[in-house]
Amino acid sequence: MTIRWLVPAILVSVSILAAQPGAPCKIIDYRILSPTRVAIKCDSVQIDNFDFQATLSGGAQPLAVRVHGPREKFDSWMLFDLPGPQQLEGNKSYTLQLATTGTAVVAGQPLSGPFAHPPLTISTKPDTALAVPFDHRRYEMVYEMHSKIALDPATAAKAQLYEVVSPALRHGLKFEIAVRPHQGDDPEQAGLAELTILGGGPASLDTRLALTGLRNILGGEVTFDARKTLKLDGAPPSKAAANAYLKLTNQAGPGSKPGWAVDLKFQPDVAAAGHGFFLTIPVTADIGQNKVQGAQVADKITAGMGVTGFVPIDAGQFQGVRFTPQGSFETNREGTKQNLIFDGDAQLFFAGLLASVKDRNFRSYVDQKNGRGKFKGAKANPELTSQDAEQVKVGFQAHFFLGTEDGRPLTQHTVNASSGNESVVVPTYTIARLRPKVDASLEFWRLTLTFNATPRFLITPENVTRQVNELDSTGKLFVHIYMVGASGWRPYGETSLSVKLDAAGHYALCSTYKLGSQPPNFDKINTVQTGITISF
């Protein structure tokens, strides 16, 4: 007997000696692979090489079947075949009573009962659960369909999908369906299909879908439970929480050309750097063109490389800190500023501040499923799916950061006025800034109000340029450029209201008010911009 068999055999033997209902195993799932073959799944903690008799009732007469497994390839799944010409029929409810002889063979060794597990109900009624998108990075919405009965791929071409708007109104959806072939009777693959909704997808975050035409191998038409709604995974509620973020905005005013602005953030983790840190190459830009009379746009581009890592802290309300030290190149759209800085950032995580609609719904689902939290005392519901859990419409979250920016310009440089011949030479200087930051968002239904403030403090004065329109000795208007020192507090803040356009909220209309000044040139900004936001 190998060690691999010995350990579970001992575990099972001990559980039997303790005279408790722990063997042969706890059945947690089943799949109907064909009209004559069924797979059942044990909680995989204790299973190895079971072989026992069972009785299947619910048909014309009770049938004795031999359940055996697991087959090495399909760990923790066991199989049984119906004897002779018997076949499972559709729309029935069968009952499988395990180890009816009171004995089982585990790892080649006979074991005696009693085995007190309740009988397993095997339903041949066609039903299918629809899982939330497992890949929402794609524009198309992709769902996994799970059926306990293997699906018939030949019927996929006849399938139709609808969004149920009301009992009397259904909208057809463009979609593709790929039924996964379950090669070699693999129960993990049986009953699975990938459903891709093309185009804009359902119109609501909370919707019902109806499917017709797709059949299972017993001939039953696969349907979704009409009572169950489909909840879509939401987009990150704020720029701080997003890995990829793009905001395109427009501003206009009397007597001015329309202006545009782009606010971009891209922060992928590219590789593990060891000790829990990951290499990251963040790029951010907040730039614009054609400023409207009296309203300056932000003008900051940074690109860097560094590492980022989360350090969990077990200190009550303070739950952890993410450190992101990096080298960064900071410039403006014209390239007149070229600063090389060390950017050290620490994001602080506090208990209770992560409560977006998405987070609250997920916690509510887990609490209901496990009978805990506000559902303590209620019966746990292990079969609950996230779609059926109690949902909320209001959420909030807040992020706190402490940071520092230290460095200097690469070279002394000459800055030309935006028009005319004037220029000014800006000598190099030391950059030493403290950068605390708070980013908060409040969600209600499809509306999101975000607020972020960066009360930056310049420890050493920085050389920046300013421009004013002046009259020369001939009375002609010209642009005068000069250098000043920026120091002390240079706060910057944004407040934004956005309306989600798509069901998942990756696309939104937004209006943003920006106030304050940003490096590298610390021009004063006081503007309202309206546009579209894309975040993932």
Next chain:
Amino acid sequence: MSIQSRVVQVINAWCRGVTMNLTEPLEEIWARTDHTGVPFQKEAVESLVAALHDEFQKPETRTIILVADDFKPNGNLNTVDDLVQAVNESRA
């Protein structure tokens, strides 16, 4: 100790709770164990990967090359069982 036991031990220390069964999704374990300030993706996942990395430096060693995107929702790793399998399949 088996790979499975070691992974379960790492998960229990990571969530400061107890793994109920191997089919429980890691994200549900994280939510169940009262982490209301740290998101599963990617802070919690990164700390889990770091803890696995530390554990499997010891014999019987495994080379853990997982990143946050290997876990749900962007990747395929969802349950305790999935993680055990991923570690099992890692290079020794």
